[in-house]
Amino acid sequence: MGFDEEERPFFASAAKGTEGALRDELRELRIPRVKADRGGVHFGGDGYDAMRVCFESRIAVRVLWRRGRFYAESGDELYEKVRDIDLSDVLEPNQTLSVAANVKNGQLTHTGFVAQRTKDALVDAQRVRYDARSNVSRENPDVRVVVHIVKDEAELFLDVSGEALHRRGYRTDAREAPIKETLAASMLRLCGWDRERPLVDPMCGSGTIAIEAALWARNIAPGLLGRTYGFQRWASYDDSAKLSLNQIRDKARAKIKPEGPVIVALDTDQVAVDIARKMARNAGVMIQIEAADVRDFGGSEPPGHIVTNPPYGVRIARGEGFEEMLADTFGELSGHRVSVICQDRNLEQAMKRPPAQEHALWNGDLECRLYSWDVP
Numbered sequence: 001m002g003f004d005e006e007e008r009p010f011f012a013s014a015a016k017g018t019e020g021a022l023r024d025e026l027r028e029l030r031i032p033r034v035k036a037d038r039g040g041v042h043f044g045g046d047g048y049d050a051m052r053v054c055f056e057s058r059i060a061v062r063v064l065w066r067r068g069r070f071y072a073e074s075g076d077e078l079y080e081k082v083r084d085i086d087l088s089d090v091l092e093p094n095q096t097l098s099v100a101a102n103v104k105n106g107q108l109t110h111t112g113f114v115a116q117r118t119k120d121a122l123v124d125a126q127r128v129r130y131d132a133r134s135n136v137s138r139e140n141p142d143v144r145v146v147v148h149i150v151k152d153e154a155e156l157f158l159d160v161s162g163e164a165l166h167r168r169g170y171r172t173d174a175r176e177a178p179i180k181e182t183l184a185a186s187m188l189r190l191c192g193w194d195r196e197r198p199l200v201d202p203m204c205g206s207g208t209i210a211i212e213a214a215l216w217a218r219n220i221a222p223g224l225l226g227r228t229y230g231f232q233r234w235a236s237y238d239d240s241a242k243l244s245l246n247q248i249r250d251k252a253r254a255k256i257k258p259e260g261p262v263i264v265a266l267d268t269d270q271v272a273v274d275i276a277r278k279m280a281r282n283a284g285v286m287i288q289i290e291a292a293d294v295r296d297f298g299g300s301e302p303p304g305h306i307v308t309n310p311p312y313g314v315r316i317a318r319g320e321g322f323e324e325m326l327a328d329t330f331g332e333l334s335g336h337r338v339s340v341i342c343q344d345r346n347l348e349q350a351m352k353r354p355p356a357q358e359h360a361l362w363n364g365d366l367e368c369r370l371y372s373w374d375v376p
Contacts, residue, residue, distance in 0.1 A: 012060040013040040017361035018186035055223030058185035064157035073107040082121035090234040096137035162230025170282035191339035198304030204265035207276025214285035217260035221252040303335030323350040
């Protein structure tokens with residue numbers, strides 16, 4: 001697909017706090033020259049590696065390919081530098097495009113202005129080359145361009161993934177405040193689940209954590225769920241690229257395990273239970289999903305791993321004494337590991353024992369903590 005061989009031309013973005021989990025995941029996938037950074041992970045390789053990350057990563061949110069790096073202190077300088085970047089291998093006049101921008105601590109301060117000047121430079125370069133230009137499509141573009149400017153240093157990226165990678169394709173319904181698939185996958189890795197012990201989510205909502213656990217345990221790559229990617233709409237997506245993607249798909253299918261551990265999802269809301277069952281069918285995984293109150297949960301046999309995303313903070317209202325009730329319930333689960341994502345420290349205090357592990361994570365714009373306790 002014409003990717004360059006710069007040392008680390010790609011960047012896989014991730015939710016804040018999950019960069020280390022993504023780094024470890026990409027290393028396990030044998031992606032070359034992986035380096036964690038704020039907001040994601042840089043990596044090397046070529047187009048095949050970028051496609052593999054899109055197809056196989058459970059934690060990456062987007063995959064970006066850097067096509068230019070330069071200094072820009074004014075709109076005119078930005079325009080001239082972008083015009084010098086040749087994107088004709090991926091973007092032709094009959095294709096639509098969109099441009100998004102992020103700016104920080106530089107002379108250029110307005111994201112809309114940066115996006116507009118970048119778009120102008122790209123289409124003006126097309127007019128010179130083709131005597132025609134691409135139209136803008138903000139909702140469903142063929143080619144997504146992203147510009148980052150920090151302290152006047154600009155980087156222009158192509159979005160390899162297209163639609164955000166947390167959209168696996170199995171979620172067609174959801175209850176209020178669902179957790180994103182990528183964050184659920186990050187939690188499972190960070191909390192130390194070994195993919196062998198039974199896993200239970202006793203407040204499952206739409207079932208995302210349990211479904212991601214089942215997919216990971218059986219090594220079912222997210223790409224096997226049927227979604228498409230941004231690079232498939234590029235001008236460079238030729239027969240050779242299609243063959244590469246088919247090879248990635250075939251190798252991923254060969255890695256699937258026929259069985260996984262027992263995974264259970266519980267919720268008091270029957271509507272949520274029905275949605276979770278539908279989502280599990282969409283994902284093609286077997287999960288025990290039942291209507292039950294967390295207070296009635298007595299644990300698994302053998303003792304397993306509890307991973308859950310209870311209602312907290314501004315997400316959903318809950319009654320008084322909620323954390324104390326959870327602490328009493330979890331404290332009775334002898335031999336289990338309990339991992340919970342929380343916005344505050346109330347559950348930590350209610351548990352009356354220090355957590356074995358603690359990670360800072362962001363659920364959207366909410367700063368949270370992922371706690372893990374080993375119940376004696």
